[in-house]
Amino acid sequence: MKRRYFILITFGLLILALGLGSWIALREARELSLSSTLDYAESTTAWLKDEYSARTDWPEAAANVTAAYEKLGIPLSISILTTEGTVVYENGVDSGTQAYRYLDPEFQKLIQEGEDNIEIRRSNYFERDLLYFASSFAEEGYYLRVGLPVDAGSNSLLTVTWTVVIISLIVLVLFALAVSSFLKGLRKPLVQLTERVESLQRGEFSIQADTDTSFEQINKLCSAYNETASALKTKQDSLLDSKKFLNVLIDSLSEPLVVCNRHGDVTFINSRAMEVFQRFIDPTERSYPLYFLIHSEEVSDQVLAVLDSGLNEKIDTKLQTADGVRDFSLIISPFQGDQVAIVFHDRTTEVQAEQFRSEFVSNVTHELRTPLTSIRGFIDTIKNNPDISREQQVRFFELMDVEALRLERLIRDLLSLSDIEESDTTDSYFYFDLDQLLLEVKEQMAQVAAEKQISLNVQSGGSYQIKADRDRIKQILLNLIDNAIAYNREDGHVNVSYRVEPDMTVAGKKKGSTRQALLLQVADDGIGLKADDQIRIFERFYRADKGRSGGGTGLGLSIVKHIVRLYDGEIDLQSKWGQGSTFTIKLLLEVKQ
Template structure:
């Protein structure tokens, strides 16, 4: 744009300079010509006055001497008056007298330009260089008697040195003026060019920024001419583009947010088989990154062969395909695949959309539900069968034997109690899992709370000669539902007593936690969690069973659990109650040494 401004300025200056130069040349030549014409007219008037005041050959003047002497004397006399060179020429061109030279030595002037014109028109003029005087002279000749060339001619010659000096001064002034005008014209032209090009530069710069997707570019419009209207139009276009691109970006961000936060994996494949879209969930399910696969063919993805066949079938037949496939990479999971054809403008095939839904948890829940129903049926069937069998035995005649009757009735009672506990635990677990158990949180002073709970379990421990101990730091508090927290602790203490041989030990320890680490001293107000640890010296739990001990009806030793009257739902209930308190429960166990259940609860709910 600077070069354009320079060229525009140069063109304007050149145009102005040439115009002024041409006008100066015309004016100078016109002035020179007018000056020469004025001199010529003045010389003609002087010659006519001379002719009126002097006698010509053939008059009385011949008495004064020879014609040469007479005319030469007259010429020299007239030169003093006219300050011009005076020459008298006969009709045949012979010089009769001259104010500056001897006429006898001068050439015939019949062919001189001014004499030829005077012979033709009565007045003749010529400008030529005089070798005698070595300067330019203006020669003007007039017939002595108009219409009679043979009468002779009078000629005045005037030096043009004054005219040329005057013209030199005029040209000098013209050149100086022209230079000043050039400078002024250059400044004015540059300012005008800047006024024209600066808005264009701003418009060009703004257009380049818009081209680079900088839609905040604007032109500072000050003029109200065509360029100003162009700038306003560019600003309006940029504002419209900015609004549209903002909306597009918002829509893209919303779409990306939706795709990235979907629980289902989405993969879009065009008609050529190239992957054009992969969301975050699909990356997790398929085990590769979108940056690696977008734009590449689906066959390049390192996935199992069944998925490739499903995509190929969808691209070929352009029909909805649904399959369930077990994936083993990056981890084992069951996926529900829906392959949906995409049609653009209602008819043109654009590719397929692959929707991946992880149904592993759903199938696992279905399996757990089936197992739960089977376990409940089995657990209910066992006591019912026992009650029915012993009742039938009594009805068939055993009732007459008092000892058998008492033994059978005791068994029927025990099985009924077991059935009642089982039904109660099932209902309790159902309420807890459905979040229909309202918890009443209140501050609990842990030393007294643990002491009362241990006191309740002391008699049961004493029957097996088990040492039941507690260690609680004084001043510890926690916000919890007291009844549910006692149910958690009593259940775990009961399990410890049940699975610990006679003469063993069961202990409960409560301590504060700061940043997940045990701290000493309950008077420290900065602890944010408390940890309840219940340990026993029982039979322990095998390592392979540890991940499943909190499942419903899961038993490590099924025979012993049934003999002890357990329902298999206690630990599952404990886990759900702990989670309702926003806490965590874990277990550490070694076979033959014992187990430790660790509960971490927040101090403030």
């Protein structure tokens, strides 16, 4: 629109200039034409006077010159009057008549001033404007007037007029072509520059503007644009790299991170937080209240309080997650004046460990106190009662020995469990014959099984050499078999077997790997386990039948679980109350035949 106004104004000024020039030219041409007409009138008058002097027939001479002008297409008015006013000759008037021409302005001025006179006025006879030149011929007794159209010299006027018109048209056309060419040449780089600026708005910084145009200022502007675009591209790349680094850094955090605004709405959440709280909506596209994420009014209120105070805050709380209720320690930090960052430190393991330590100390204390109390009681009874018979003393000493053995087993199991938890080396791994180990365990447990009239059977799965800690594998077998015997009935059965299967894990599938899966199975047809007991049977100090006399320390199956973990293994328990139990141990280790 502005370009159109500019063109219209430019053309208007040009037309105005051409019009003014044409007017001046036409005015000069008119004056030239009038001068030329006057020259014709004066020359005609002089010629007529010369004809009179030559005693030529004056009226005939006047008629001849009039006819000559008519052939040229120029009307000529000739009036010859006597000083008395009688017409000697005049176009359309008979000679000798009284025409009252003295009343015409040019004759009046001629008579009054006595000098040749010029008058331009309309002729009723020719119905056009004429230039009248009146001259005195008083010494001969005549007045002579010659009238010619004011455009008698119109050939020059017409020529000038057409010349001006043609030149004006040529100038207008040339100007239009020049302006069109100029605007076209100007428009192309401007359109290109406009497109480059629009691409810059879209974030496309690599497209450069053409600096080789016909306009120096546009070239400078395009060069400045290119430098600006390059600088912005460099800056953007730097910002994108920084953003990528921060995103990778934030997403790699093992702890959830959430950012909220002053209204308590989530504006950023890292990948870990999405996984923990199972909300995968991108808050940059649609924000949502913090409460919808963590379902805690306490934390939401604390966030707003931190924003108001501007001070860091640390709180401990429980929050609902995808894995259930977890213990968290929250660090709430304000930044940028109207936002707050919340780091969620999952301390569930720490809380559980602390709870476990407390329970462990309590259980150990209880397990140690019980036999010690019994032993102390027997000692006090013997010491305070000197009349006790020899038989009673022997009985008390036997009971004290049982409790001492119980303490010994408890301390041995605690030391064994501690040693397993701290073990992180494979230095004690050697190949050994599994069948030979099974026979050794059978011989060691045969007496215990015979005392309860329980049949202990060991079945070979093939002659295999396995690479492991022999004592640890033996401990697994002893604990499982001891547990199967302890919770069995008279005339029951305990069956021990094993088999080797391919290792289907990633490590086992690697080329050249000799690792396989060893499955050890200990099954009994004893009293079995209730469903509630099956859930907790691998916990430390947990015994399914707490009232059972002569029970173990409650650490046997926990020891088995920890040893299995050393071999990336698993424990599977299948049991029904009153029908017996089957423990299947899967160990991943190197096996050869």
